[in-house]
Amino acid sequence: AQRVTQPEKLLSVFKGAPVELKCNYSYSGSPELFWYVQYSRQRLQLLLRHISRESIKGFTADLNKGETSFHLKKPFAQEEDSAMYYCALAASSARQLTFGSGTQLTVLP
């Protein structure tokens, strides 16, 4: 069975500092990985997916199969990045996502 681990429940950084939210997974096949974000009083929404190799709101995430990781990074954090972030995995032919336990990011002024 697949598993997603986000080791940090809480993470605080200062505005302008780099931020990295960690995500590790266990799955024997080829997974699809995603990051979801939930801003205060807003819906949980898809932020980015590894297949797209895109940068959204300055965030990037690279799938490292050797380390089974999909860390979310941003070089310069902004206060509006404060939110709950969830890493999620879709196993091959799976119809549902497996979510990590989430990391609450706070960007301090």
Add this chain to the structure above:
Amino acid sequence: DAGVIQSPRHEVTEMGQEVTLRCKPISGHDYLFWYRQTMMRGLELLIYFNNNVPIDDSGMPEDRFSAKMPNASFSTLKIQPSEPRDSAVYFCASRMGGRTGELFFGEGSRLTVL
């Protein structure tokens, strides 16, 4: 489209009472999911439906929980009897077939059981 619609947004009830949460998925989406969010466990999948048929309910905590989807535009999650440990935010999400990673979430129903 207004997105996934959930009701009620907030529910406060006493232990032993029946609770019914409702969800209207996005039109055209053929998958519907119910999740529970707590600080301790994060997002847990309770059950999901495909074309109104329950596919996997292995995440439902116990027999006190039940879910139905009588048609493509409506689903309910029922807890009877409710207990204080059921206090959480319950999310409904929907998606189109073939788009496993692209879930659209509702705003959630915050349940408090006293």
